[in-house]
Amino acid sequence: ADIYGPSRKNPLGRDYSLVEVRGRAAKAVALAAGERETAGAIVEGRLVPAQAEPVTSPADRSRVIGYAATADAADIDRAVAVARKAQPAWDRLGGGGRAMVLRAMGDALEAEMDALIALLSLEAGKTLNDGVAEVREAIDFCRYYADLAERQFGAPTPLPGPVGETNQLQLAGRGVFACISPWNFPLAIFTGQIAAALAAGNAVLAKPAEQTPLIAARAVRLFHKAGLEPALLALLSGEGATVGGVIVNHPGIDGVAFTGGTETAWAINRRLAARNGPIIPFIAETGGLNGMFVDTTALKEQVVDDVILSAFGSAGQRCSALRLLFVPHDSADELVATLKGAMDALVIGDPADPSTDVGPVIDAEAKAALVAHRERLSREATILHECVTPEGGDFFAPLMAEIPAADFLEREVFGPILHVVRYDPADLSKVAGRLAARGYGLTLGIHSRIERFAEEVRELVPAGNVYVNRSIIGAVVGVQPFGGEGLSGTGPKAGGPHALLRYATERALSVNI
Ligand code: NAD
Numbered sequence: 209a210d211i212y213g214p215s216r217k218n219p220l221g222r223d224y225s226l227v228e229v230r231g232r233a234a235k236a237v238a239l240a241a242g243e244r245e246t247a248g249a250i251v252e253g254r255l256v257p258a259q260a261e262p263v264t265s266p267a268d269r270s271r272v273i274g275y276a277a278t279a280d281a282a283d284i285d286r287a288v289a290v291a292r293k294a295q296p297a298w299d300r301l302g303g304g305g306r307a308m309v310l311r312a313m314g315d316a317l318e319a320e321m322d323a324l325i326a327l328l329s330l331e332a333g334k335t336l337n338d339g340v341a342e343v344r345e346a347i348d349f350c351r352y353y354a355d356l357a358e359r360q361f362g363a364p365t366p367l368p369g370p371v372g373e374t375n376q377l378q379l380a381g382r383g384v385f386a387c388i389s390p391w392n393f394p395l396a397i398f399t400g401q402i403a404a405a406l407a408a409g410n411a412v413l414a415k416p417a418e419q420t421p422l423i424a425a426r427a428v429r430l431f432h433k434a435g436l437e438p439a440l441l442a443l444l445s446g447e448g449a450t451v452g453g454v455i456v457n458h459p460g461i462d463g464v465a466f467t468g469g470t471e472t473a474w475a476i477n478r479r480l481a482a483r484n485g486p487i488i489p490f491i492a493e494t495g496g497l498n499g500m501f502v503d504t505t506a507l508k509e510q511v512v513d514d515v516i517l518s519a520f521g522s523a524g525q526r527c528s529a530l531r532l533l534f535v536p537h538d539s540a541d542e543l544v545a546t547l548k549g550a551m552d553a554l555v556i557g558d559p560a561d562p563s564t565d566v567g568p569v570i571d572a573e574a575k576a577a578l579v580a581h582r583e584r585l586s587r588e589a590t591i592l593h594e595c596v597t598p599e600g601g602d603f604f605a606p607l608m609a610e611i612p613a614a615d616f617l618e619r620e621v622f623g624p625i626l627h628v629v630r631y632d633p634a635d636l637s638k639v640a641g642r643l644a645a646r647g648y649g650l651t652l653g654i655h656s657r658i659e660r661f662a663e664e665v666r667e668l669v670p671a672g673n674v675y676v677n678r679s680i681i682g683a684v685v686g687v688q689p690f691g692g693e694g695l696s697g698t699g700p701k702a703g704g705p706h707a708l709l710r711y712a713t714e715r716a717l718s719v720n721i
């Protein structure tokens with residue numbers, strides 16, 4: 209209870225086995241599709257009029273679900289200027305006042321849950337259950353960071369000193385934060401970054417992924433409706449290299465929070481390093497090459513459930529998703545056979561249908577990368593099993609392949625492809641070492657009834673989030689603070705007690721009387 213503070217309430221989920229809940233979901237999807245949300249640059253709470261392009265659904269590219277324009281350099285300049293002007297008062301308001309706005313945002317998200325799930329399904333191809341989890345996570349971020357703001361950004365911390373001298377330490381906002389987010393959690397990560405930066409006393413320029421501008425626009429409008437002064441949060445939609453690049457180069461920003469690919473983080477880091485001026489913080493949460501190690505004592509049924517969910521849930525488009533399954537020679541044939549059966553039971557198709565397990569991938573480019581990887585697997589490895597790809601839309605069906613060792617993969621493959629590596633238990637340290645040598649460190653799974661085995665794997669493969677005898681996805685705010693190390697990110701962990709500290713500056717004050 210102490211981590212959450214007294215105010216945190218878990219938002220309710222949705223039970224799609226109930227006819228009336230399914231009916232409400234179908235209505236919400238029809239409504240969201242008809243609404244045709246418009247995104248672009250939202251500065252001081254107003255959408256800047258500009259030439260907008262249609263946004264279509266990954267499940268059906270003939271379906272126009274809204275329109276989005278691109279922010280230009282003048283929009284960015286204006287957003288920076290008004291944010292800089294509004295930020296000092298927001299900082300002075302203190303953690304308690306800011307917490308009230310963030311809690312109002314949590315409540316606003318909860319009140320709109322069905323509409324948001326519908327938009328997530330239409331724009332990002334999320335299944336309804338993935339949508340529920342995502343909206344709940346966004347709400348959790350608002351409430352959790354509200355609690356942290358109240359506690360960490362209240363009265364200054366008194367420090368010891370000689371008689372006659374008072375010493376204290378105070379946290380303050382840094383100024384204007386650029387928050388750059390990915391399409392795979394277009395609401396939860398988008399909202400989480402903004403909520404953290406705001407909680408710490410900053411104003412925000414939010415740059416959503418170009419694939420998901422509509423859900424971002426909806427979230428920004430909700431922040432404003434919840435009582436946030438519009439100048440404190442601008443939406444700047446558009447491509448990463450252009451709009452993102454201008455924001456990152458802008459002399460008026462005081463920090464960057466980024467979640468996305470490792471290569472993009474390198475590019476942003478290089479740009480920030482080339483600036484002459486204040487040295488600003490860069491928070492980067494990036495990709496993973498996540499493994500799960502199974503030994504012969506593991507419970508096969510549980511392994512199968514957890515592998516299917518971790519590798520193929522959300523069409524494998526989670527940074528935490530399982531990419532490499534390490535199975536001992538003795539149990540490999542049986543496990544692979546059971547996994548094939550479980551893959552055949554997956555329903556792949558329309559994400560808005562409550563019975564769907566796996567929806568489309570985000571776009572044609574993502575699909576093309578997966579198709580190219582499949583071709584490499586069929587040439588250089590062994591394809592063990594694949595599901596049937598539905599017609600239309602950007603679908604790529606779950607696939608399982610056997611590869612000789614972890615270093616067959618150089619980098620993250622972002623989609624529903626599971627790579628199986630058979631190993632001899634006597635070679636565990638060598639086999640695991642080849643995974644660790646890739647340099648990522650996001651999630652790690654272990655399935656075993658032997659504690660020593662779990663400890664050994666943890667020592668061999670450093671990772672930010674380790675899961676024993678369960679799936680490796682679905683970190684809960686405040687319960688599994690999330691984030692990686694090495695090529696997977698800088699920290700601090702999202703949804704953890706230290707999350708706000710890098711968004712803030714520390715000021716020590718010594719007074720002699
Ligand atoms: P991406 O790196 O392509 O894009 C992320 C964001 O960066 C987008 O808003 C994009 O427009 C922007 N961008 C791209 N180039 C830029 C540049 N030069 N300057 C400034 N901004 C730029 O990633 P993506 O495809 O949107 O998302 C998938 C990736 O995100 C995967 O690698 C996944 O593992 C990672 N991810 C990590 C976490 C985590 O917490 N570690 C969570 C979710 C996703």
